[in-house]
Amino acid sequence: MNLMANILINVITSFLGGSLLLGLHRKIMARIQLRPGPPIIQYLLHSLKFFFKETSLPKTASPVFYISIVCILAGIWTTGVIVGPVTQGSLLIMFGIYAVYKIVEHNMGSSSGSPYGKLSCVRAVFSAASEIPLFAVVALIFFQTGTLSIAGIIHYQSVNGPLIFTIPLAGVMFFILLLTKSPYSPFAITKGKELISGYETEHFGFLRGFLMFSESIAWFIMSWLFLTLFFGPLSVVYYVIGMIAITVVTAFINATSPLLNPNHSVMLQITIAFVCIVGTIIMMVV
Amino acid sequence: MDISSLGGDFLGIIPLGDIVLYLTPFHLFMCVVMLLFTFLICISKTETQVEASFGKLEDTKVSVGLNEFKQRRFLSIICGIATAGAMITGDLFNFTLFMALIGIVNIGIVSAVKQTSVLNAAYQYGLIAMMCSLPLFGGAAIILASTGTLSLFELSNLATTSAMTVFGALLLLIGILGESGVAPFFATKAEMFRTPGSPFLVIIHLSSLFVVIRAIEILLIIIKVI
Amino acid sequence: MNKQKIISYTLLLVSILAIVYALIFNPADWIVYGIAIVFIPCFILSFGILTMAKPIDDEKEERDEEPFIGY
Numbered sequence: 001m002n003l004m005a006n007i008l009i010n011v012i013t014s015f016l017g018g019s020l021l022l023g024l025h026r027k028i029m030a031r032i033q034l035r036p037g038p039p040i041i042q043y044l045l046h047s048l049k050f051f052f053k054e055t056s057l058p059k060t061a062s063p064v065f066y067i068s069i070v071c072i073l074a075g076i077w078t079t080g081v082i083v084g085p086v087t088q089g090s091l092l093i094m095f096g097i098y099a100v101y102k103i104v105e106h107n108m109g110s111s112s113g114s115p116y117g118k119l120s121c122v123r124a125v126f127s128a129a130s131e132i133p134l135f136a137v138v139a140l141i142f143f144q145t146g147t148l149s150i151a152g153i154i155h156y157q158s159v160n161g162p163l164i165f166t167i168p169l170a171g172v173m174f175f176i177l178l179l180t181k182s183p184y185s186p187f188a189i190t191k192g193k194e195l196i197s198g199y200e201t202e203h204f205g206f207l208r209g210f211l212m213f214s215e216s217i218a219w220f221i222m223s224w225l226f227l228t229l230f231f232g233p234l235s236v237v238y239y240v241i242g243m244i245a246i247t248v249v250t251a252f253i254n255a256t257s258p259l260l261n262p263n264h265s266v267m268l269q270i271t272i273a274f275v276c277i278v279g280t281i282i283m284m285v286v
Numbered sequence: 287m288d289i290s291s292l293g294g295d296f297l298g299i300i301p302l303g304d305i306v307l308y309l310t311p312f313h314l315f316m317c318v319v320m321l322l323f324t325f326l327i328c329i330s331k332t333e334t335q336v337e338a339s340f341g342k343l344e345d346t347k348v349s350v351g352l353n354e355f356k357q358r359r360f361l362s363i364i365c366g367i368a369t370a371g372a373m374i375t376g377d378l379f380n381f382t383l384f385m386a387l388i389g390i391v392n393i394g395i396v397s398a399v400k401q402t403s404v405l406n407a408a409y410q411y412g413l414i415a416m417m418c419s420l421p422l423f424g425g426a427a428i429i430l431a432s433t434g435t436l437s438l439f440e441l442s443n444l445a446t447t448s449a450m451t452v453f454g455a456l457l458l459l460i461g462i463l464g465e466s467g468v469a470p471f472f473a474t475k476a477e478m479f480r481t482p483g484s485p486f487l488v489i490i491h492l493s494s495l496f497v498v499i500r501a502i503e504i505l506l507i508i509i510k511v512i
Numbered sequence: 513m514n515k516q517k518i519i520s521y522t523l524l525l526v527s528i529l530a531i532v533y534a535l536i537f538n539p540a541d542w543i544v545y546g547i548a549i550v551f552i553p554c555f556i557l558s559f560g561i562l563t564m565a566k567p568i569d570d571e572k573e574e575r576d577e578e579p580f581i582g583y
Contacts, residue, residue, distance in 0.1 A: 003541060004534035007548045055564040056572065060347070062484050064330035067557075072322075074553035079315065082545055090294035092312045092503055099495040100319060106491050110484035113333040121484070125476040125491055129468055132498060142506055147291040206560035213556065 003086075010081045011217065014224075018216030019044035021223070021247045025183060028251035047212035055205025060113030069111060070203065070210050073104045077217040084221050084228075088151035091138050094225060098135055101218065102128045105190050105199050112202035120190045120198035123262055127180075127189055130269035133277075134177045140170040140280050141229060150228060157232030164230040167283065169276040171230045176272055178222055182250040186257040187265045223247070292503055299376075299439070306439045307376040312503070316373040316496055323492055324366030327359065327485045335482035350483045357398045362486045365391040369493040373500055378436040381504065382426045382461070388493050389415040389465040395490060399481045407477035411467055418464025425458030429508065438507055447510045455508045462501045466494035516561065523558035527551040 023043035030037025057063060076097045083089040083097070102124060109121030142148050144167050145156040157163055164171045180187040191198035203211055220243070227234060227242040234242065260268065293310030300307040332350040339346045350358070365388055372384035393415065396408040430436050432450040467475035475494075479487050530551045534544045 002535060002538060003544045004531065004538075004548065007544070008531070008535075008552075011548075011552060051560050051563045053565060054567050055560075056567050060334040060336055062330055062333035064326055065485055065488070066333075068326055071553040071557050074556060075549050076319075078549050078552050082548060083311075090292065090310070090312050092293055092499065093315050095499050095502075096312070096316050096319070096496070099492075099499055102495065103488060103492050106479075107484055107488045110479070110487060111333055113335050113482075115336055115338065118335060118480075121487070122476055122479050125479055128491070128495060129476075132468065132495065136502065139502060139506065142292075148506075149291060149294065152291065206564040210556055210560055 007078075007082060007086055010085050011078060014081055014085075014217045014220035015213055016044065017243070018218070018220035019047060019212075021243055022183065022216055022219055024244065025247050025251045025254075028248055029184065029255040032252065032255035043212070043216070047209050047216065050204075050209030050212065051206045053205045053209075055207065058112055058114075058202060061202070062111045062113075065107055065111040066203075067207070069104055069107050070207050070214075072100065073108075073214040074210060074217075076100045076104075077214050077221060080221045081217065084150065084224055088154065089149065091141065091148040091150060091153070091229075094150075095135055095138055099128075099132070102131065108203060109190070109199035114202045116195045116197075116201045117199050120195050120201075123189045123192075123195075124199065126262055126266050127187070127269075130266045130273065131177060131180060133273040134173050134180075134269060136273070136277065137170045137173045137177075140167055140173075140277065143281075143284060144170075150225075153229060154233050162230060162232040167280050169279040169283070171226075173273060173276045174226050174229065176269065178226055178246065179250050179253060180269070181218065181222060182247075182254060184254045184259075185250070186254065186260050187269060189260070189262045189265050192259050292506060305377040305380070306437055307374065308439050309374070313374050316500065317370050320366055320370040320373055320492070320496065323489065324363055324370065327362050327366060327489060330485045332483045332485060348482050354398050354400075355483075358395050358483060358486045361391050361394040361398075362489045365395065365489050365493055369489075369496055372497055376438050378426050378429060378438060378441070378458075378504070381500070382422050382458075385422060385462060385465050385497060386419055388497065389419070389467075392467070392490050392493070395486050396478045396481070399483075401481055404478055404481045407475070411475055411478065414464050414467065418461045420461070421457040422461025422465055425454045425456070425461055428454030428457060438504060442507045444510070447508065452509055455505055459501065459505060462497060466497045468494055468498055520558040520561040523554055524562065527555040527558065531555070 020040060020043070023038070023040040026043065027037045027040050057066065080094065080097050083093045106121050106124040106128075109117035109119075109124060111117075138148060141153065141163065144163065145153050147153060147156065153163070160166070176187070179185055182188075183191075188198075191200065195201070200208065200211060223243045223246045224239065226246065227239060231238075231242065293312030295311060297309040297311065297314065300309070332355060334347050334349045337346045337348060368384045368387045368391065372381055372388065375381050375384065393408050393412045396404060396411075399405065426436065429441075429451055432448055432454060433441060433444060435441060475490075478490065481487070530547045533539070534547045538544075
């Protein structure tokens, strides 16, 4: 197939799929909390709705970064689509994309001049310190499979069976990372409700729609990555089932657990990362 | 070990004397992102930070003065270029040099601010960065002494890793963690972000994250478990 | 037509042309990647600037001054 067509189809699929998954996430959380909740399609409608809303530039903002950071977020997740489903390239690039995602949280918060965004920006630095060790899961995968190319890892799993059976603790680490990025997560200290919407507070109007577009792609690609890295070569049906399962599980966790305070969130993530890294290395040696 | 198993398809080498630079999509992506951010820093103005006043129902607006702005922007651009260099270099010693430069410039970006708490944080970060330059350069020196080369391209072609090389790599890791101020040293660094000037703060954070990712690649090249 | 509109229309046109060029002429892989990464966000950005509602002139000052509205 034509490469550009492939990329476009994948970007649109991940946007639509990611939006529906996040809508489902909200719906399930609502039902657990005994509310009717919005329809599943609501997230998608919201992202489109924002494109027609009133938008203006705050006087206190740093204009270049205020707008370009949203484009950068879309750009990196387009790269994510290319490195992930389209070419199945290197996992290290995915790591880089994740790092830029953290930077976007940081800069989107500080570039508006709002106190809520600023607090979120400082918290993004704290949370990066614990999420980056969690992403060190790529090193564990490398020790097990000898490659960091996603295509190579899929091939390894088709020969040796899914990685979730050989290095389950690494799977736990990646799942915690996914959980951190899900809405209303106990670890989402940058978006905590005491900061209104954290770093997203000042990005209203079409910029918010743009942001939601990228975030749905991000959710789709990260669950795709989790399924691909730990459950081996899967067909489309299993991807759909797996993504829905991940969304349901994270929704259950988020609906029933409180938002952690920043120190506790960081310490818990660091502890999980440490236990899982040491545990995986012990399992590999034994 | 094949380098392309880490960073993606091998794009080519740039032979510069005995230092062979090599390119993969990973290095290209990181370098381009860094240069993009550096360019945005060049053209952007700072934001005005709104803070609550103590004892009054008013907001205080804190902005960056012109002299401070010029100084911090210059240092931020240097930091961006140094990080882009650290992303693309194929030589371990160059990497440590870029790393040391990033550490020094990061302190500089923050020390232009006239706020005591921020200056305190910068001072503490500076102490750690200074102490960690010993393991940083020492690690690189031990790797050179035990393998006879500092070129990552050559290091990736070695068949085995001796215990001394692993020791050197661990020292290097400690040095990088300290210089870039990530966990467990992140507490002092997070304090530095309480000042206005978002374009300059972003480069401090971005440089340390990217350097850690590149360091993981370098350590996986040096230490051969498989 | 103000400056902002002209720039956004130009950007929209350029990004559509670039994407269509990559679709039809099938250039080298790295050019396609470049076009996708740069022009898909550009397309959405310019589209957003064109479709967004602007504050009416009486309220414009107020909107810029008091941005911290949350939702």
